[in-house]
Structure formats: structure tokens, C-alpha cells
Amino acid sequence: MSIVTTFVLALRALWRNKVRTMLTMLGIIVGIGCVIAMVSSGQGAQQAVKEVFQSMGTNVLVLTNQSSRGGPSVGAGGSSATITWDDVKRLSEPGTVPTIRVAAPVLSARTQLISDAGNWNTSVLGTTADWFEIRNWKAAQGVVLDADTGGSNTKIAVIGQTIAIQLFGDSASGVGQSVRINGQPYEVVGILEKKGQGPMGDNDDTVIIPLKTYQQKLEKQGVAKYMRGQLLISMTGDDLAEQTIADITALLREWHKLDAAAEDDFRIRNPAEFAKAQQDSTERISTLLALVAAASLFVGGIGVMNIMLVSVIERTREIGIRMGVGAKPMDILTQFLVESLVLSIVGGILGLAFGYVCAWKMSDVFGWKLFFPMDTAIIAFAVSGAVGVGFGLYPAIRASRLDPITALRYES
């Protein structure tokens, strides 16, 4: 019997029991759908985590005072700051630490912004032109700080798109207009490209002004000895973090005259490492979810076997008739195997669609990028085929081993 005829027969047999076929298929649809949804959204979540950290810049280290996170509530008047502007200057000089490419100090404070159209409370950053380069962040409108303006004390500001929307109505307007920061008027010279969510929240909810301007207008105690912010350090290449951290630590300990027993009075964070830990945990969770989904697929497969076994018993007489008119055991085996194969593969295809819809919905709800890698689709197809053959084989063998005489006399 030709393979086409076999498939046509299988489709007809399945069509005759539409409700049962649909219910059995549902097991496969849900199973495959869950696997697809879990794998796809797992990858989406991982990608989201990755992007969040990439938005900080790659090959980046962050040097902060030991208790900068503890904040002003601990030591009074920011006595916790230990990194001096002198440290910053020496570290930024080429050659001090050979693996440091460039470094940008960043000071920040939350203040009120006021424009003609609205006002908005956000964090204002004071930094240099290098910061834009390290974070690989360009202007969508106007310009960012360059070496001249970044080193000056002019009252100019580069704003993120969230700010532009809040203060000027839409994400593209505001360049050339005035914004009051902490009561002082600043000219908006640029609007940054959209960056989306970062590890500390909305990347685009930020205003950048020149470091010197910040120090003069926003730093409470004027130009101080200590840097009450962070130093964003960009390294010269991949896999240099360990080396660079060791070098900086050694230098700072020497400059701060710390003896061997003393703890570091500064902190160096490696966002990449944090990102990796985050990604690892996301990956573990998505693997776990995919396993649970695989279990549901297994249950779906058992459903197929169950129905095929029932079908073999129900159709004992049909099997007898077919054998009577010349069907070989192999013909009967093929017929039932193809039926379960069609059941599973059609279920697999529908499950793929179902999984895709689930993944799409989830990516929508959680703000992930939609991931639908082709290899998952191919795997789903292969797996549903394997389920069909794997769980259909036993019923098919039972069908093929029926004795035609008994089968012909079988009363259902």
C-alpha cells in the first residue's frame, strides 16, 4: 500500500472520531505548546536580562566608595567617601592601569526639573564626554557632551527621551529649549537615543550635565576633595575584569595607605558578573519550566497511547476484516502507527502555534523581546513525531498481532 494511501486512510480514521481525535490532540497541543512557550519565553527573559546589562556598556567596571549605597543616612555629611578626585585623575590617566581604556566620574542627585510645559523629578548626572562613549549612547536629536562642553561649566543639559516626553510633550522636542534644574536655567542641547529598561529602572529617565557645572551648582559643599559618586571604567578588551580589579585595588590600597589587615575602603563592581549571575538564574528557571512542560508532553504522549489502545480494541473487527481481505500484519502495524503519527504531528503543529501565541502574550506582558528560534520549531516537530511513533508503536504492534479469526468474530 502506498504511503499516500496510508496517510489518507489514517486521516479518514481520525476524522471519523473527531471529538476523540481533538481531545487526544489537545494533550499534544498543550505539551508541545508549553515546551515552545517555555523555551521561547525563557530565551526572551535571558535576552532581556542581557540587554539590561548591555545597556550599561560592555567591559565596564564601576568604582564606588565603600558605603556609597548606604547613603548619607549613615555617616553624617558624606564622611563615608574615601575616593579622592586625585585618585580619579590618576586612574584616568593613560598607563596608570594599562587595561583601563577610559574612565568617567559620575555624580548624581535627584532634583526637580521644570520647563514651561511641565515638571518632573529625576536624577541628574554630572559627568564628562567619555561617559557617552563608554555607554555607547548617542544623541537622537542635537548633540551629546564633547570634550569641550563636557569639561566646561556651561549650563547645558542632554536629556533622555522620557524626560523629553515629560517636559516638552514628545520624545523628539526640547532641543534648544530651556529647562530649570534645581532652580537654574539650562539649555537642552541634545536628546539621547531610546535605551529602555536598565538594571536601575528606566534608562531614558535621566538628565546629563557637565561634571563641573554639577559640582558648582548641585554639589552641596562645592568642589570637594572626595568624589561622592562613581567612576565608570571602560577596559581595553574582554576578560580583563579580574586583572583590572586587582590592579586598581592594589593602587588604591597603596594610595589610601591601607595596611594588609585593613579592608578595602572602596568597592569595584563588575556588572558583567552580576549580569551573568542573573542570566544563570534565569536560565535555571527556564530549564526547570521546560522540564515541567516536557512532563506535560509526556502525559500527552500517554494520552495518545491510551487512545490508540482503545482504538485497537474498538476496531478489532475492522482489523479482522482487513486481514481477511489480504492485509499483512505489517500493513496493520503501519496503519495504526501512521494514525498516531498524524495525531501527534498535527497536534505538534497546532501546539507550535499555541506555544507561539503563549510566548507572544508573555513577551507582551513581561516586556521581553519575542524569541521564536526556528530550531525550537524543528525540535517540536521532531519530538511530536517521536511521541507519535514511541507511544503509538505498542498499540500498533498489538493490532498487527491480532489473530484474524478471533478478530473477525469479535463482538464489540
Added chain:
Amino acid sequence: MSADDEKRPLIEMKGIHRVYQMGDNVVRALRGVDLTVRHGESIAIMGTSGSGKSTLMNIMGCLDQPSMGSYHLNGRDVSRLSRSQLAEVRGRMIGFVFQSFNLLSRTSALENVEMPLLYQGVGSSERHKRAMAALDKVGLADRHDHHPNQLSGGQQQRVAIARALVGDAPVIMADEPTGNLDTRTSYEVMSILQGFVAAGKTIILVTHEADIAAYASRVVTLRDGLIIKDVQQTPHSAAEQLAALPPPVDDVPAAEVA
């Protein structure tokens, strides 16, 4: 049909035994049966239940194999074949007609008739053509798209006969073919079968009714697994009996029944 075919036996059974193991009991269903059937014969196998006639039919129809003895079908030894080889012999050599019709439900008459060809690897258009021709021979070409539940018992049995014919098998085995039919349709079915004998087919009727056996040219009687009688006779003509019946009364309209 050539003269050689006429002479050569179609079925040649020698010393056939069939022993079943039923729990602790050994059942000797056949205890040394010798039987030769020639091309074009119509033979009735009679016997009470337990006489071994069903077992003999199963072995003749290649559904079962003898425990002992030899069986040549059309010159080929078929007593020691695999299940798969037996299926092939059935497909090519034997058409079955059963008491309970054994048609696939929810499947059109045409598809039922096509089924044997499916397993002989006949292509779809050829299958269709030959199945239509077979249905035409039993007078049901116009009902080819009806499902069994839309056909009367007699019509269902005619579909089954068409299915037995479609593969051009030389032997038709009919197991109580009229057991579920009324007198008129029994005559119809038997006259169709007799028509095929006239056309050269060999028909083996398995029955316990003497009326049905009367249509055969030879009656073989079994008892306790042995042939006790084997007689030639002049068969009754089912067509003549059918003609002698009073014309059929029209069915009472459904409304009057209600």
C-alpha cells in the same frame, strides 16, 4: 479458463489435522480430512456446530493453518506459511462472504469494495474502476456512495460479494451467507453466487441449512472432525425459486406504522 485448469484441482487437502490447546484440554477439531475441490465446483460444507466445519473453512481460507497434513491451493503448498505470506495468498486467491456481512461501518460501499485492492498495491484510479465494476455485477453501482447503515441486509451482503469478487480471486468462501437474510433476499443472494459459479468461480458454502446446501453441486458433511459424507447432486436454481415467489409486497409507509 483453459482445459488444464479444469482438470487440475484447485484445493487439495491431505490428512488435515487441527488440534487446539484449550487450557488443560486438547481439542481435536479436525482429525484427518482429505478433500479435493476442482475449479468451477460449488461445494457446501455441512455439519452441526462442533463438527469442525468452521475450522475447515478457516484452514481452506488461509486464516488458519493445519497442525498436521498438507494443503495445496492452486498447486502451491500453503500449509506452512508465515502470517504475512498467508495474508498475500488470501488477498489473491480467496474472497470471503460472512453471515454478518463484515463491512466497515461509516465507510462507503465503494471504499469497502476497494479495500482488498488497497493491499495488493493497486493504484487509486484502477481501484475505483474495478470496484465500480464489481458493484455493477451485484447490481449496486448506483448505491456506491451509500454507507452500510443506509443499505438493507441484502444490499449489504451484495456489497460483501462485490468485495469478494473485486480481487479476481478464483475462490469465494461464504460462511452462512444467508443466515441474516429473509427468504426473498436469500434467494437473491444465492442466485448472484450461482451466477458466478456459472462464470467459472469456485464457491465454498459453509452452512448447517440443508436448503442452502441444495444450491451446491456437491455436499460434504462433517462430524467430529471427519468427513462422513461427500455427495454430488444437481443444484437447485435460486433464480428459478426467486421467480416463483409472489411479487414483493410494498413496504408499509412509515406514517401508517406510526
